[in-house]
Structures are given as structure tokens and as C-alpha cells.
Amino acid sequence: MTKLKRSITCTLAFAMALAAAAGCSNGNEPDNNAETASAPKNESASKLKLLGPTKANKFVKFDDREQYPVWQEVDKMFDGAGLDLEYELVPNEQYDVVIKTRMASGSSLPDIVNLSALDDTTVLNLAKQGVILDLNPLIEKYSNGNIKKLYNEQFPFAKKTTTSPDGKLFWLSDLHKKTYEGDKPAPVALTMLIRKDWLEKLNLSVPATAEAYRNALLAMREGDANGNGEKDEVLVYNPGNFAGAIAQWFGLGTGVTAVDVENKKIVSPWYQDGIKDYFRYMQQLVKDGLIDTSLISARQELVQQKIADNKVISLSDYNLEMWLEPTIRGGGEYLPLMPLKAVDGIKPAAQLEDPYLVWQKYAITKDAKDVEAAIKFFDIVYSEKYADLLYWGIEGQTYTYENGAKVFIDNGTEEDKAKSKLAPGGLIYGGGIFPRIQFANLESELTNVPKHKADQQLAIMEYKPYYVNMNHKYLAIPDDKQLETKTKIMNNLSTYSMELATKLALGQKSLDDWDQYMKELKELGLDQLIEIEQQLHDRYNEIE
Numbered sequence: 001m002t003k004l005k006r007s008i009t010c011t012l013a014f015a016m017a018l019a020a021a022a023g024c025s026n027g028n029e030p031d032n033n034a035e036t037a038s039a040p041k042n043e044s045a046s047k048l049k050l051l052g053p054t055k056a057n058k059f060v061k062f063d064d065r066e067q068y069p070v071w072q073e074v075d076k077m078f079d080g081a082g083l084d085l086e087y088e089l090v091p092n093e094q095y096d097v098v099i100k101t102r103m104a105s106g107s108s109l110p111d112i113v114n115l116s117a118l119d120d121t122t123v124l125n126l127a128k129q130g131v132i133l134d135l136n137p138l139i140e141k142y143s144n145g146n147i148k149k150l151y152n153e154q155f156p157f158a159k160k161t162t163t164s165p166d167g168k169l170f171w172l173s174d175l176h177k178k179t180y181e182g183d184k185p186a187p188v189a190l191t192m193l194i195r196k197d198w199l200e201k202l203n204l205s206v207p208a209t210a211e212a213y214r215n216a217l218l219a220m221r222e223g224d225a226n227g228n229g230e231k232d233e234v235l236v237y238n239p240g241n242f243a244g245a246i247a248q249w250f251g252l253g254t255g256v257t258a259v260d261v262e263n264k265k266i267v268s269p270w271y272q273d274g275i276k277d278y279f280r281y282m283q284q285l286v287k288d289g290l291i292d293t294s295l296i297s298a299r300q301e302l303v304q305q306k307i308a309d310n311k312v313i314s315l316s317d318y319n320l321e322m323w324l325e326p327t328i329r330g331g332g333e334y335l336p337l338m339p340l341k342a343v344d345g346i347k348p349a350a351q352l353e354d355p356y357l358v359w360q361k362y363a364i365t366k367d368a369k370d371v372e373a374a375i376k377f378f379d380i381v382y383s384e385k386y387a388d389l390l391y392w393g394i395e396g397q398t399y400t401y402e403n404g405a406k407v408f409i410d411n412g413t414e415e416d417k418a419k420s421k422l423a424p425g426g427l428i429y430g431g432g433i434f435p436r437i438q439f440a441n442l443e444s445e446l447t448n449v450p451k452h453k454a455d456q457q458l459a460i461m462e463y464k465p466y467y468v469n470m471n472h473k474y475l476a477i478p479d480d481k482q483l484e485t486k487t488k489i490m491n492n493l494s495t496y497s498m499e500l501a502t503k504l505a506l507g508q509k510s511l512d513d514w515d516q517y518m519k520e521l522k523e524l525g526l527d528q529l530i531e532i533e534q535q536l537h538d539r540y541n542e543i544e
Helices: 002-019 062-067 069-080 092-105 120-128 135-142 146-154 156-162 196-201 210-222 245-249 275-287 300-308 371-381 384-391 414-420 442-446 451-460 480-505 511-523 526-542
Strands: 035-038 046-053 083-090 112-114 172-180 188-195 234-236 258-260 265-267 312-318 334-336 350-353 356-364 399-402 405-408 437-441 466-468
Touching: 046 092, 046 371, 062 069, 069 083, 069 371, 069 384, 083 092, 083 371, 092 112, 120 356, 120 480, 135 356, 135 371, 146 156, 146 172, 146 371, 156 172, 156 356, 172 442, 188 196, 188 210, 188 245, 188 451, 196 210, 196 334, 210 275, 210 312, 234 300, 245 275, 245 350, 258 466, 265 526, 275 480, 275 511, 300 312, 334 451, 356 371, 384 437, 405 442, 437 442, 442 451, 480 511, 480 526, 511 526
Parallel strands: 046 083, 046 112, 172 437, 234 312, 350 466
Antiparallel strands: 035 083, 112 356, 172 356, 188 312, 188 334, 188 350, 258 265, 399 405
């Protein structure tokens, strides 16, 4: 809650800074914390400066890129296009402040900049002031066709979330497509995980309903599943934001508002049939002592410590995760659950991560000295060859083929890859200063997970109903009026919704006062928000 308020305050302050950009002086020079790195090129090459955050990787470092075969291949592509790239790198933890200051100054800007730390409102304001350029006419004039081909043929959904209402394009994005058996979309799930080894240890059945799930949690705690002599086995769950998979068992969306993709409709959990039953169920889990309330909205490192201490019976995470088990002292194994029936008459929903993702913002600034060269850069990035090197690397070194599908070669840990220099490009340079273009496949992921996780994944792909975990991916960019109204609504509404849901789940507020809560939600603009987002979703579905 406090963090959210600080975020809005910063946004307002930044908007004021934009309006007074001519008077700013502290952003006219590159940040002292930034690191400049460049490789010598021939004198006739077109020079481009790129600004972005450094990747936080302990072993595989961007500074060592020249030693990696995959970088050498990418570098040949830039060199062949006559591009001389210079990098202004800022530590990731400092990037938010640096980019706000630099862009607000409106001067001494790089040619290409990663604006992902800024929200759509701020970036569109930069566009209005001419600080960043409309890319459409530049693409039409200078592109070799790669950008349009990738956006139009491989990622047509990306245009829907990056095109302004007046048809302009101010940034290009990271793009991700995951398929199975050739071209079948392959969403993965965010689901409730439960300790498989503890179920087996206590001879408990895999829960098939929400009530059976609760009983299994109780049985594990009463049966001292972790064997330490204490009743300290807990559920880690945040009931306040509807993004945990239990909320979907009650047919609820994944946020204050959510996109029902199948029915092309914006919904709110507050208006859905299962909402009161959800809070009654949460209250029971709290009364049972099963939810560790100290971990609601806790920092991830505190949650991770509880997992490492072998005390977490269940939590919400990706169904194909393989990063939790190695951290458990003494060992352990998590089983992903299918959506569990919670209420008669309501079919539980799944929560899916869309197989087609759009994120991050990369823009060309008004200070770009050679916009043709900047478009050449993006033509390389938005090529299938670059995408292949970034995600998969080099055939025979970092990936191979099994049954016609690419699968990664196990080159060990990141430390091992740093020593052998056998790593895909994304581990070295993707996601910070360079866009990530990814053609992934599910086959490669399924080769690295146990059968019970693979089976759940294949089943969840066909499951309906479902909600997505990234609602913005199905909303078009708002116009000025929609943007202004939505910005005014979101802070107070989101804060109130989070506080109300948490207090209802903890039993600190009574369901008897429901009508008053609905009145307050409406006064804070819930209905307006639903209306605006329905308009944005309708326009999203209309964009070709």
C-alpha cells in the first residue's frame, strides 16, 4: 500500500518535471553511475548510443560478451549493417531514478533508450512533447521489412497494445511466443503448489476440492509433516490482490478488474458470484492458523526463507517451476494442482500466463543523430536469426533437436556457462539494453520437469474457463481522456481494494457490511474503470 502511494507520487512529480523540462539541469549529463562500454568499429560505421539497465548476473556478464561465441555471431550482424554501438549502462537498481531524470531533462539523450521503467502515461507524455519519435514513418522510410514482418506475421497481437489511438507507434517491445507441437499455443499456469512428498509421507490423497485441500493442509500440520516436532507447516498466500490461484477456484478474476478473454468482457471479482464464498474460505484458513499472516505482502526473501526452512505446505507459483525444490533444506517436491471446485454452481477457473507476451519499451529519441541507423538496429533485432541466437544460442553448443523440436543442451549452471562460454544470447545481453525476441517451445521445458508437472501442464492447456495473469496485454492504449480518468481512479481504488480484501480475509471486516463496501468501491470509480477498460478491450479486438 505504502509502496503504491510512493509510486503514484513519483509519477505525479515526474509529470511536473516533464512540464518544466526546459528548467531542469540535473539530467543534462549522463549519470555518474552509468558505465559506458563500446567496441572499436571502422570509421565509416554509423554510431548509435544505447541507454539501458545492466543485467544482474553474478557469473555471465555483459562486459565479457566478446568471449562468447553467440555474441560474436550477433556482433557480426551489427557490423555487417555498418553499425557502431556504444552502451551507456546503469545498474538495474538505479535505473528507475536515472531514466526519469534523464528523460525529464529532454536533453543529451541517447539514440535508443529503454523506457520500460516508465508507465504508459509518462511515455505518452514524452511522445506529446516530441522527446521520443513516432516510429511508423521511420519504419516505412528506412526499414528493410523485418520489423513489419515480425509484428504483422509473427506477433500481430503486439500492435494492439503498442499502437496509440491515433495510430502512432512510440516504442517497440520485447516479444515472446511459446508453442507446442509446431504451432499450438502453449500457455503455462500459475497454480497452487502442494508438497507432494508430504502427501505421500502421510498417505493423503491429492485434493480434488477446496475443502479437501484445506483438510490436507490441516493433516500435514497436525501430522508434523516436516518432522521438527512443531505445528509450523503453513500456507503462503496473499488474499488481497486476487492474483493467487485460490481466488480463481471461486471463479474470480485476477485483479481489481480482469479480462475474461473467452467472452471478451471486463469483469471485477467484487461483482462476481463467488466473492463472498472466497472470503469465507479465507477466513476459515486464517482461523485454522494455516495462512502465515506475517507473510502477506512480505518481501520475497522472507517467503524464500520460510520455504528453505521446510515449513511451506503450499503456495502459488508457476506449475513448471523447478527453482523452489533445490532451496528446501532436507529436500522436498511440489505438486501443481488443477483448479479445485470450491462452490456449487461455479466451475473453478485456471490462471494462465499467455503464450504470446508483450513487455518492455524501446524508443528512438529526438536526439538520435542517425534515425536510419536506429531503424537498421531494430531491423536486426526483429529478425528470426537474432531471435534464434538470443533465445536458443548456437546449434550443437547450446541447443539441439529432439523429435523435430529444439531443446536446450544442459551446459550446467550459470557459473558453468560463464566458464565454458556456452550460453544463449539472452543470458548475456537480452532484456536490458537489447530487446528480447523469443520463439520458445514447450517441449524444451517439459524435458526438464518430472512427469507430474508435465502431465498437469498438458492438461491445463486445454482447461476452461481461465483468466490471464497479465490483463494489460488485452487492452489497447487509452486516449487522453481515458488515460486521465484511469490515472485518477487507479491509485485510491487499488489501495482500497487491497486493504478491504485483506481485512475481509483476516476477519477484521464483516461481510455483513457488504453494501457499504460496494458503495465505496463505486464512489472510487470501479464502474468507471470497468467501462473504460471494456472500451479499450473492444478497441484491442478491433485492431487488425
